[in-house]
Amino acid sequence: MLRTVLKKGEAMKFLSLFFICFSLTGLGQTTLNNDSIGLGAHSGGPSGPLHAPSSNTTTNTKLIYWIHGLAGNAQSWNRVQTSTEDQTGNPVNGYPTRKTEGLCVDYSGHENLRIFALGGYVNNNLIETWRVAVPRRDTLPVHSNFVIAHSQGGIVARAMRYQNLYNHGLYPVQFGALASFNSPHGGAEIIVQTHPSSGEVQRWINRGCEAFTAAEVQQLVESKWWVDFLISPGVVRNFSSKVCDGLDGLILPILVDAIRKPVATDYAVGAPNLEILNQAAVIDTIKKVAIAGIEEDPVLWRMLHSMTFTKDTSLSGHILFNDPFGLDNDDELPRTITNLVSLYRFKERFWNTRSKGIYRYIYWNAREKETIYREARQWLEGSNIWWKRFIGAREDSAYVDGYWCICLDSPQPFHVNTINDCRGNSILPCNAIPNYKWHTTEVPSDGVVTLSSQHDYPGATRLTMQNTNHMQARNSKETMRILNNLFDGKHGHKFKLKRK
Structure with a gap:
């Protein structure tokens, strides 16, 4: 059952995780250089377009390839995939099982490849190997199979189709339809903003790390009068700065290697390979559906709240164990941030009054304490606006x-x-x-990708999920609604699956 109260200790732990794992990643690092943004020529020349058959024949069984996004793995779609095929012992209300067999594709560990190489790897080494391993799968018509992809997974699937179209002698066709959830078809601005040499995000989050750490340490110092007497606000600020700098220097390369990969540069806004993919999509006749999410403000904190409960994180707990579409509530962290802002404002005003009149002789460092709380409050209050700028939504x-x-x-x-x-x-x-x-x-966004970018897949049917952020897109009630409609054939017979 979804937790409805986020204790202050949990909030502090979460924000600490944010500044260590999110901010210190910077999403840009040593494995990238200036040349990695300028994409090289794609391998292989056109050998003639390979079009999907136009037959409306529906087979009894279709294969589904569930493809995860950046830094995901086989667990990303696992609960949805298994619930689609079999709900024995764990029925999911409102989501009927279907006659299908699926593979949760796991290309983690290979995101150091460029997008076309990664698409070829997924096509041949993962999907083809799995499909031909069992005779019953190998006898099914490949054009009846389809892909369900999240985020970066949609770009990977499009790279597969490029290889199918122009290099089909080397990369056999695996599917005849593609539905993408929250994929950055028009590019991801956040990749540009986190470029190692020119990105703003890392500096912004470092400032937040220092401000937030200083405010929390200052509260701890004030909780004991004798500690407050011994430790000045200047020492607190110096300590906070060194903590953030130290974490950045020691942990950053490891975290970046886990989260930001070279493949991401291929779908940064303006990346040449996106145009190559678009040119291929124009002539590709497979059925395409681009599903986008729109989230309410504050998009940053709603997105981060949902991130802590997905199967891609160590904080997931068991929220999706019984209900793979139970990731709807994203109000807790925004409320916690609102409460923190109120607390810091109260502390700021308190020390402001203590810096005037006769009080200033008693509380000689009140002005410094006021500054600590003011900087933390201002960073938290402005964080959502700054984040929307970084993702291209403002x-x-x-x-x-x-x-x-x-x-x-x-x-x-x-x-x-x-x-x-x-x-x-x-x-x-x-x-x-x-x-x-x-x-x-x-402009509307899901907290990571703008609505227009999610829909910018040439020739695709465009669908929208309301109140759904990027991290909810695989596991919300809106996801269930979209999948039910897809599998009932409401968005094309290619996705239609028989109910068991």
Whole structure:
């Protein structure tokens, strides 16, 4: 059963995990260089497009290849896959079993390959090997089989299709339809923002690590008067900075190797290989469905909350053991963050009052304590906005809307359209000050990929899951609804599966 209360200790533990595992990864590191963003020429030339048959024949059994995303593994889709085939001893209400056999593809450990090489590896070494191993699978028509993919898995499946289309002598066709969940078909801006040489994300999270660690350590120091007397806020800030720098230097290479792989550069926004995939998709006649998620604010904290309960993390517990579609609640962490902001604001105001009047002689370091809590509060309050910028879901811009003209012989400034209009009838010097206006544009996202990118698969039917973040996309009630509709044939006969 989903927990409904997140204790403060658990919240602290989670945020610590965020700054160690999320922030310190930086999603960009030593295995990448400037050349890895400029993609090389794809291997193999066109040997003639291979189109899927247009027959509407439905076989009794179809094979499903469930493909995980970045840093996933065979467990990512496992509970959904097994529940689709057999629910003996663990019925899932509202999700009927189907006549199918599936493989949870596991390409973990091979994300150091580029996208076309990885697609070829999955096609031949994993799927082909599994399919031909059992005669009953090998006799099924391959064009009746299909793929269900999450996130990066959708890009991997498209790379497989590229190899099928242009190098089918080496890469035999494995499927005739593809449904992607939350895949960055139009590119992932977060990959650009975490580039080793120019990414902003790492510096932003390091600032958050220092601010949050300082605030929590300061609270611990204040809990004992004698500790508060011995340890100054300056020592607390210095300690927090060294903790974050130390973790970054020692743990970062290991964590980055586990999470950020070279294959990700092939679907960064603007990556040349995305255009190659798009050109192939235009001529590819297989049935394609691009399913996207839209999440409510705060998208960052909702996404991170769901991340802690997926089968890809060590914090998953047993939430999905009985219900593979039970990952709907994502309100706990946002509430915890709201409470932390309130607490830090209270502490900030408390020490602000102690820095004035007669109090300032008693609490001589009150101003430093106020600063510690203010910086932590400001980082938490602004984190969701910053994150949306990093993933391409928000853009802030400024433009000049005329000028304010200030003249020595004019009692009030007046507005003009151009600098030349500023002087007017004045015979004395005037000064034109630009009148800046700010414009903010936000687009829907799942907390990692924008809606438009998730739908940007040429020729695909576009579907949307409401209130579903990137980490929920495999295991929510919306996922179950989409899969039921797919398997009932509502989005094409290619996905239709007979109920058992």
